[in-house]
Amino acid sequence: MTDRADVPAEVLRELRRICAGLPESREEAAWVGTRWRIRNRTFLHVFTAHPGQDGAYSRAAELTEPTVVMTFRARPEELDALLGAGEPFFRAAWGHDVAGLKVLPGVDWAEVGELLTESYRVLAPAKLARLVG
Template identity: 40%
Template structure:
């Protein structure tokens, strides 16, 4: 799972991986702008959180599993990761999250999926 996430984030300019208080997160350069954060829960399931537009947050929350609303901000969405995870979708979600968090000079360098 981490290898797949690293492959995705490696395509994003100045996206930096670091250990988080729990799990691993990716940020834009040295800023505090978190792009994605992956961690395990007490239920032994892995989750990833990312940023989304406010209207998308509401839509994801209403979809239910594998999505959930993040607790760490108004524009944070989460997704359970398992054997059925659509990694193409994860790539799109992380790329969109990066584009929300990064300065325009970096967003202009991103090759957007789809």
């Protein structure tokens, strides 16, 4: 079995590409997996979750097999729309403004880029948020 912190290199590569365009964002190891932060606030967290082993995440995402999941911030109206869309989105197990996404084969990286840019805007200081398109 893979360790729950394992995230495929191709997923990390895409996330790094997206986050590289966000001013002052930084990647760091999280308690599990990898997270990206703007100053001291996390706008993206990614890791591999396993059914029955990750408590709240595996229940929230209704996992039946090891799955890469990411959590990010969303404004209330966007969160409602994502949750209404269903799979691959889910409500994260914590935070009133945190969405989850199962990173499944064929994920739309352009959409992920838009979601992460918005997550960054939610948490970044106004001056930095204005710098991203």
